[in-house]
Amino acid sequence: MKYPHTMVRVRDLDASLRFYCEGLGLREVRRKEVPEGKYTLVFLAAPESPDAEIELTYNWGSEEDYGSSRNFGHLAFRVGDIYATCERLRDMGYTIHRPPRDGHMAFVRSPDLISIELLQEGHLPPQEPWASMPNTGVW
DSSP: OOOOEEEEEESOHHHHHIIIIIITOOEEEEEEEETTTTEEEEEEEETTEEEEEEEEEEETTOOOOOTTOTTTOEEEEEESOHHHHHHHHHHTTOOEEEOOTTSSEEEEEOTTOOEEEEEESSOOOOOTTGGGOOOOSOO
16 A cells, blocks of 8 residues: 545635745646646645645635635655754744644644644754743634
């Protein structure tokens, strides 16, 4: 058996690509525009895990409410420096809902409210301002 991808529906393709590519560092692997079906598929992968992809599905002109996405759970990414990753995302305007107080784990949500778990490769010692930050909202 092989695990090819996870599909996530997105409301705003550009906003989602900014989050996943600029914020998290994923790369676009391929894209498929389907005019007759009125949708676009964009496949993303982490540089170190090219075989495990995320498929962003954008349905053109859809008004469907995808809800808070709490029924999905989360996507997890292992990062080289959780503090730098969280700082980059925060500087881009994203809320770090569960700060990396322990130097190991954090949660942020995508523009489509998908929970993203960030896991530190190895372990970093607690560092301010993260160590004293409270949780914010839900993830």
